[in-house]
Amino acid sequence: MPVNILFAAKDERWPQYEGPLRRALERAGIEDYVLSRDIAPEEVDYIVLAPNGPVQDFTPYTRCKAALNLWAGVENIIGNPTLHMPLARMVDHGLTRGMVEWVTGHVLRHHLGMDAHIHGQDGQWRKHIPPLAEERRVTMLGLGELGAACADALRYLGFDVTGWSRSQKDLPGIRCLAGEDGLKEALERAEILVLLLPKTADTENLLDAEAIARMPRGAIIVNPGRGPLIDDDALLAALDAGHIAHATLDVFRTEPLPQGHPYWAHPSVTVTPHIASETRDETASQVIAENIRRGEAGEPFLHLVDPKLGY
Structure with a gap:
């Protein structure tokens, strides 16, 4: 049969x-x-x-x-x-490697300050030397298959990587945290924050106003995980206040992202059309x-x- x-x-x-x-x-x-x-x-x-x-x-x-x-x-x-x-x-394997490449590319983009050179060709010689990767603290929220692979790639490049997950993990070379207190510490260390959690009742709006306030001023948010992980109003307010310097977002509550959504026109937001990993x-x-x-x-x-x- x-x-x-x-x-x-x-x-x-x-x-x-x-x-x-x-x-x-x-x-x-x-x-x-x-x-x-x-x-x-x-x-x-x-x-x-x-x-x-x-x-x-x-x-x-x-x-x-x-x-x-x-x-x-x-x-x-x-x-x-x-x-x-x-x-x-x-x-x-293909999905995982695609996510690693997208996350690594955007973390490096923000770490090196590449946008200023790509979009700032106005004849002004602005010399800025970024810190080394070992001096940049990156936090990965989510240490499943995708999060662990991305965290390992960033660790290999020399970044100071902290990972957080609901249950305790142990990954070589990565500071692994868990639980409510671990989440607070992970956010407080996050000069660049990458979100790779699944969407569940526990993770929806995980990055709300209180969580964002724990992050260092001038931090970067990169979200290729799930749109509902972020409280959109809280993020927009933090961007307008300068507490968050930039957000690169690949996933949204409604997709395609509606034409009139504030993310499209915000100068401190990069929208990518759910391409981080297909x-x-x-x-x-x-x-x-x-x-x-x-x-x-x-x-x-x-x-x-x-x-x-x-x-």
Whole structure:
């Protein structure tokens, strides 16, 4: 009997993923399979899905062994009351490396003060020597797969890196903090703050007015994590007051960011269009295929979501 794999994402994703998924399944040794966008729900063994795709009611998928998410974020699906099978989030080499490159690039941009040279070509010779990376304190909020990889890359470049997570972590060369008191210390050290936490009830508006006030005056905020981590009004007020020197934001509560939003016109905000890390079809397909191989072999699935934690 073939393994029936339903691809449940938006129409434009099918031509992007069909070839990579077939190649990955065959390399994983899965030869007898059906990969389709149209399989009777009661015959589906695995759902490869995007949370904004066509499957929103999982009730009919009675024999499905796992839902395999194409995205790292699961906040739009984990609360679905019909989700009765294990859910695996996307943890993918391509996604991780893309995030490392984006975060490292923007941290270096702010550390070196590159904007003044890129946008300040007015004939004035302004010589500014930045500190060395070892003299710059960077805080990473979130030490999961993405946060840990970014923190390690920044540590390798010489930055003084502090990481904070809900549960205590131990990463070589990185000051790891946890808990409420740890968060306060992490913020107080944050000359450059990078947000890579998931969106949960506990993390929404984590960076509110009180948290921002703990940061050093003139600090930088870089958010490629989730838009709702930041209280937008509090951030705008801190930018206007000069307490925060600049915010580079890749994620927002509403996407695309509405045309009239204050972030677009604010001189101390950089908006990027949710490009920090996109799922790569080839590497993501390998992750999906490996989990299907594991399911068929009776082995534990990788990257399962804990419903209690929300990620």
